[in-house]
Amino acid sequence: MALRAVKPPHETRIRILDAAEELFMQHGFEGTSMRLLTGKAGVNLAAVNYHFGSKHALIEAVFRRRLDPMNAARLVELDKVEAECAGPAPTPEAVIRAFLAPTLRLIEDAKGGGRNFVRLLGRTYTEPAKPIRQLIGQMYAPIMHRYKTALERALPQMPRDELVWRIHFMFGTLAYTLAATDTVQLIAGCKPEDRYDARLLEQRLTTFLTAGLEAPLKHSIKKAA
Amino acid sequence: MALRAVKPPHETRIRILDAAEELFMQHGFEGTSMRLLTGKAGVNLAAVNYHFGSKHALIEAVFRRRLDPMNAARLVELDKVEAECAGPAPTPEAVIRAFLAPTLRLIEDAKGGGRNFVRLLGRTYTEPAKPIRQLIGQMYAPIMHRYKTALERALPQMPRDELVWRIHFMFGTLAYTLAATDTVQLIAGCKPEDRYDARLLEQRLTTFLTAGLEAPLKHSIKKAA
DNA sequence: CTAGCATTCAAACGTTCGTTTGAATGGGAC
DNA sequence: GTCCCATTCAAACGAACGTTTGAATGCTAG
Numbered sequence: 335m336a337l338r339a340v341k342p343p344h345e346t347r348i349r350i351l352d353a354a355e356e357l358f359m360q361h362g363f364e365g366t367s368m369r370l371l372t373g374k375a376g377v378n379l380a381a382v383n384y385h386f387g388s389k390h391a392l393i394e395a396v397f398r399r400r401l402d403p404m405n406a407a408r409l410v411e412l413d414k415v416e417a418e419c420a421g422p423a424p425t426p427e428a429v430i431r432a433f434l435a436p437t438l439r440l441i442e443d444a445k446g447g448g449r450n451f452v453r454l455l456g457r458t459y460t461e462p463a464k465p466i467r468q469l470i471g472q473m474y475a476p477i478m479h480r481y482k483t484a485l486e487r488a489l490p491q492m493p494r495d496e497l498v499w500r501i502h503f504m505f506g507t508l509a510y511t512l513a514a515t516d517t518v519q520l521i522a523g524c525k526p527e528d529r530y531d532a533r534l535l536e537q538r539l540t541t542f543l544t545a546g547l548e549a550p551l552k553h554s555i556k557k558a559a
Numbered sequence: 560m561a562l563r564a565v566k567p568p569h570e571t572r573i574r575i576l577d578a579a580e581e582l583f584m585q586h587g588f589e590g591t592s593m594r595l596l597t598g599k600a601g602v603n604l605a606a607v608n609y610h611f612g613s614k615h616a617l618i619e620a621v622f623r624r625r626l627d628p629m630n631a632a633r634l635v636e637l638d639k640v641e642a643e644c645a646g647p648a649p650t651p652e653a654v655i656r657a658f659l660a661p662t663l664r665l666i667e668d669a670k671g672g673g674r675n676f677v678r679l680l681g682r683t684y685t686e687p688a689k690p691i692r693q694l695i696g697q698m699y700a701p702i703m704h705r706y707k708t709a710l711e712r713a714l715p716q717m718p719r720d721e722l723v724w725r726i727h728f729m730f731g732t733l734a735y736t737l738a739a740t741d742t743v744q745l746i747a748g749c750k751p752e753d754r755y756d757a758r759l760l761e762q763r764l765t766t767f768l769t770a771g772l773e774a775p776l777k778h779s780i781k782k783a784a
Numbered sequence: 785c786t787a788g789c790a791t792t793c794a795a796a797c798g799t800t801c802g803t804t805t806g807a808a809t810g811g812g813a814c
Numbered sequence: 815g816t817c818c819c820a821t822t823c824a825a826a827c828g829a830a831c832g833t834t835t836g837a838a839t840g841c842t843a844g
Contacts, residue, residue, distance in 0.1 A: 346821080362687035364589040368802060378823055383803060385821095460682045460738040462587035496763065503767050506735025507728045513685040514731065538721065542728050542771040549770030552762065571791080593832060603793055608833060610791095 347385050349375040354396050355447045359454040363393055363466065394469055400440065400451045405477045407436035412484060423487035427544045433481055434539055437508065438532045456513025500547050507543060572610050574600040579621050580672045584679040588618055588691065619694055625676045630702045632661035637709060648712035652769045658706060659764055662733065663757045681738025721776065729768050736764065
């Protein structure tokens with residue numbers, strides 16, 4: 335505190351956002367009280383309502399700070415992949431890597447709150463509260479459409495409804511992998527350092543998801559009710 | 560109400576459990592107040608504390624009622640598969656089907672609360688509150704070990720740490736598929752009746768997960784840090 | 785009919801929640 | 815110095831929370 339040269343532009347806002355990111359991840363939205371949050375941030379209790387307006391607006395701000403840049407990066411990655419590809423469309427694996435990369439880059443941001451945010455995000459996909467799910471949904475809507483059409487072109491022989499489900503499965507695998515902390519250690523003793531080696535995780539996820547997305551259809555599907 | 564012949568053994572308990580199953584699924588644990596819960600169940604506010612002791616004990620009871628039979632059924636299914644298989648070990652697909660079957664059977668239980676419970680369960684895998692995750696974790700521990708060894712025998716060439724991760728991915732896909740309600744409709748207009756056709760869902764999940772679990776390793780994994 | 789017991793009930797308990805208030809603070813413009 | 819405005823602060827607000835209490839209820843056994 336001795337050598338503070340310039341005053342940061344919105345230090346209080348940032349301290350609140352950082353504390354919220356960590357506490358929402360640890361205890362959920364309803365489980366995190368404003369008193370606990372402002373205490374951890376080292377700011378006054380009224381600061382959240384002064385700077386953000388309400389608790390719900392703070393939640394929204396927490397997501398906007400990270401999610402908007404992340405999804406913008408996803409579009410950039412997809413542009414890059416589509417520009418570089420040799421054939422008429424990029425491979426499924428290339429599209430998957432483009433989708434995963436921005437998220438995994440956040441994981442590597444250890445001292446920044448990126449890792450906290452990613453775990454929070456994974457949890458929020460299945461958040462019970464409807465307004466929060468709607469918020470996430472509308473933030474994802476634009477990239478959802480682009481990646482869906484990219485995968486349709488990458489897998490032209492795949493029926494549309496089957497592809498929709500496989501994208502859904504892909505989302506689930508990613509969300510759960512980011513959110514869950516205990517289950518891997520439950521299945522087998524797994525070193526925490528290993529958990530978030532982003533390179534290794536990217537390779538494992540890509541292999542698993544590509545194989546699942548490209549899996550050939552069984553005939554028995556057609557005889558559905 | 561006119562023709563009630565015999566009095567059910569613990570009607571109030573059951574009404575509470577059913578209401579809790581639905582409301583916990585809709586609003587989460589902290590988002591469901593005792594007043595809302597007892598109101599929906601049509602019982603007195605004090606009934607929960609009288610019959611279960613506390614809100615947390617009610618949560619535990621909600622899971623025990625369904626999860627213990629479900630995981631017992633998973634062991635039976637695995638026994639059956641291992642007894643019937645021709646070779647030294649069942650195929651990965653057979654093991655996966657044994658794992659999925661009890662869950663998907665619950666989904667088909669429409670008028671019973673099975674469908675509500677399954678969605679609740681999917682959400683709870685990523686529940687922020689630690690005691691609840693521990694509860695789920697200890698309920699899963701016994702079947703986890705059996706299925707892990709079954710898959711190790713089904714995929715003897717797969718490195719152990721890689722397999723642990725793929726089981727983790729498998730869990731994630733299932734949990735998210737059960738929990739998420741909006742995302743599929745976000746990706747593409749998807750009829751709700753189609754969502755829970757358990758047969759179709761089982762086929763799609765099995766195809767996706769089997770391909771992911773059996774995916775060949777890439778060499779580049781070995782050069783990890 | 786009566787005594788006993790499990791259950792139900794309305795009311796209240798103390799605590800914690802998100803939010804609001806109005807005064808205090810402190811740095812820049814004139 | 816003096817005003818101004820953004821920000822911080824301690825204190826309090828009413829509402830909602832999980833839980834407890836003690837009386838009322840209704841069935842069952844003797």
